Amino acid sequence: MKSILFVIPWTWGLVGNADYDFADAPERAPENVVSLATYLKSQGARVAIADLTRELALCRGNVEECLSHLGEQCRLFNPDVIGLSFFTARFEYAARIVGYLHSLYAGAECRPMIIAGGVHPTLLPKVTYEYINFDALMVGEGEISLMQLLDGRPLHEIKGVFLPGQDKPEQADVLDDLDRLPFPDWNLVDKDFYSQPSHQISATQLHSVMPVTFGRGCRYRCNFCAHNSFLSARCHSPQYFVEMLDNVARSCGVSTFIVQDSSVGSFKQQWAEVCRLLIDSGANYRWWANLRVNQADEEFLALMKKAGCIKLFFGFESGSSRILERMNKKITVEQCINVADMCHRLGIPFYSSYIINYFGETEDDLQATEELIMRTRPDSLAINRFSPIPGSVDYDSNEAAISPLLTDIHRWSILGMLAAPLLFGNMPAERFEYWNKRLKQLKYTINSHEGNKG
Numbered sequence: 001m002k003s004i005l006f007v008i009p010w011t012w013g014l015v016g017n018a019d020y021d022f023a024d025a026p027e028r029a030p031e032n033v034v035s036l037a038t039y040l041k042s043q044g045a046r047v048a049i050a051d052l053t054r055e056l057a058l059c060r061g062n063v064e065e066c067l068s069h070l071g072e073q074c075r076l077f078n079p080d081v082i083g084l085s086f087f088t089a090r091f092e093y094a095a096r097i098v099g100y101l102h103s104l105y106a107g108a109e110c111r112p113m114i115i116a117g118g119v120h121p122t123l124l125p126k127v128t129y130e131y132i133n134f135d136a137l138m139v140g141e142g143e144i145s146l147m148q149l150l151d152g153r154p155l156h157e158i159k160g161v162f163l164p165g166q167d168k169p170e171q172a173d174v175l176d177d178l179d180r181l182p183f184p185d186w187n188l189v190d191k192d193f194y195s196q197p198s199h200q201i202s203a204t205q206l207h208s209v210m211p212v213t214f215g216r217g218c219r220y221r222c223n224f225c226a227h228n229s230f231l232s233a234r235c236h237s238p239q240y241f242v243e244m245l246d247n248v249a250r251s252c253g254v255s256t257f258i259v260q261d262s263s264v265g266s267f268k269q270q271w272a273e274v275c276r277l278l279i280d281s282g283a284n285y286r287w288w289a290n291l292r293v294n295q296a297d298e299e300f301l302a303l304m305k306k307a308g309c310i311k312l313f314f315g316f317e318s319g320s321s322r323i324l325e326r327m328n329k330k331i332t333v334e335q336c337i338n339v340a341d342m343c344h345r346l347g348i349p350f351y352s353s354y355i356i357n358y359f360g361e362t363e364d365d366l367q368a369t370e371e372l373i374m375r376t377r378p379d380s381l382a383i384n385r386f387s388p389i390p391g392s393v394d395y396d397s398n399e400a401a402i403s404p405l406l407t408d409i410h411r412w413s414i415l416g417m418l419a420a421p422l423l424f425g426n427m428p429a430e431r432f433e434y435w436n437k438r439l440k441q442l443k444y445t446i447n448s449h450e451g452n453k454g
């Protein structure tokens with residue numbers, strides 16, 4: 001069977017940053033690649049991960065040094081396949097890495113096959129080929145298609161492989177039963193780096209945390225989000241998941257987790273069972289989870305609190321019903337207020353996230369957002385400026401306006417970071433800036449007082 005070296009590109013905040021401080025700008029451990037690599041390893045493949053996020057942090061932001069460490073790892077591991085995993089925000093760094101790999105192997109008699117998978121190659125395979133010289137791209141979930149590749153099946157026979165010059169990408173087959181995945185082998189990366197105490201959960205308190213995933217995908221289709229555009233929605237069994245928590249807790253020395261699912265309410269019955277198992281086991285884990293407001297009720301929240309939930313994340317998105325409708329968010333302002341009241345009654349801290357600069361937004365809508373923040377009194381607040389992300393309905397329906405801006409790969413990364421310099425609201429630029437500043441100030445005030453609420 002062939003061997004594979006996964007490469008995780010670095011993130012922008014690390015480039016040239018000699019004073020990187022993990023606690024203040026924590027990186028989330030790459031559970032997706034670790035899980036995929038662990039699966040392939042369990043099937044007999046030789047695997048390794050070049051984690052250039054951690055590497056660049058250790059190289060104090062020096063990209064050249066980081067790449068030379070990658071070269072050393074390539075020489076030592078001598079893989080048959082090098083597989084990059086990235087989303088749009090890291091597109092330009094993936095290009096830099098592949099350029100380096102081609103120069104590393106220039107003149108060699110044979111070189112590893114260089115491929116890519118993950119969010120960006122899946123959503124925009126043709127754009128990926130326009131900028132990067134990959135031998136093949138893999139579209140969709142990687143377990144089955146990569147296994148077939150490493151097993152030696154010809155590329156054109158593997159569902160999910162998209163070759164240069166091909167016209168239509170096809171999604172790979174997926175594992176129906178997620179419990180067939182072995183527990184992630186965190187020794188494949190530097191788990192101590194990721195589990196350092198940091199502000200991943202709270203701006204004012206430090207926690208040592210590791211990420212876990214109960215279910216993949218999302219059944220909703222909010223217009224601004226790319227989340228569900230390719231992962232089919234399904235989850236682990238509650239028993240498997242609780243054993244996985246035990247396993248990660250033991251192997252990484254943590255008792256606090258971030259549950260990465262888009263909403264644990266999407267598998268409500270199963271998540272309630274996870275909570276009951278956690279309560280019965282007396283494990284005493286603490287965890288953060290994301291939840292859609294329309295999936296919350298007092299009984300569910302009380303159960304989660306008892307099972308160790310220390311924070312919930314809600315996408316309230318806007319205080320304006322008109323904007324929520326335009327986003328196809330399928331929640332109401334009233335539901336946001338209700339869920340906030342329930343959290344206050346039960347003593348569950350919560351994080352609410354808002355999007356501003358949405359299509360047709362007026363100052364009245366922003367006023368409504370501010371009122372909702374004041375009414376709901378979140379423990380943590382996020383104010384995100386809207387920018388259409390590839391893979392979302394909003395990106396697809398505005399491609400004509402966006403594509404003239406995408407003149408080089410760096411601009412793609414900016415788009416991937418949700419930072420397109422475009423105004424979509426219905427107000428003059430200076431009025432938007434006024435509201436942007438005002439809401440960001442509110443965010444700063446709320447976040448810096450977390451835990452000290454009167």
Ligand code: B12
Nearest residue numbers: 011028030032083085087088117118138141142225226227
């Ligand atoms: C958890 C998460 C994060 C975490 C951790 C990310 C990480 N370490 O990878 C954090 C919080 C750090 C994060 C940050 C951001 N995120 Co995010 N994130 C997610 C989320 C919710 C889940 C990702 C996940 O684990 N999925 C489950 C695993 C199993 O799926 P997967 O990663 O796709 O992996 C499978 C396949 O892709 C494939 N695969 C993966 N790698 C490889 C490699 C090879 C070689 C092959 C063949 C296959 C393969 O096989 C895997 C297993 O089947 C997704 C939503 C989603 N559905 O993907 C958004 C998502 C990926 N994030 C998104 C965005 C926009 C961001 C941010 C830019 C937000 C921001 N403004 O800060 C930042 C970017 C940070 C950066 N600088 O890179 C977008 C990306 C859209 C796009 N076009 O790029 C998504 C899709 C959500 C959305 N808003 O629409 N994110």
Ligand code: SF4
Nearest residue numbers: 218220222225227262
């Ligand atoms: S915003 Fe949340 S609920 Fe909506 S599609 Fe994205 S992940 Fe799903």
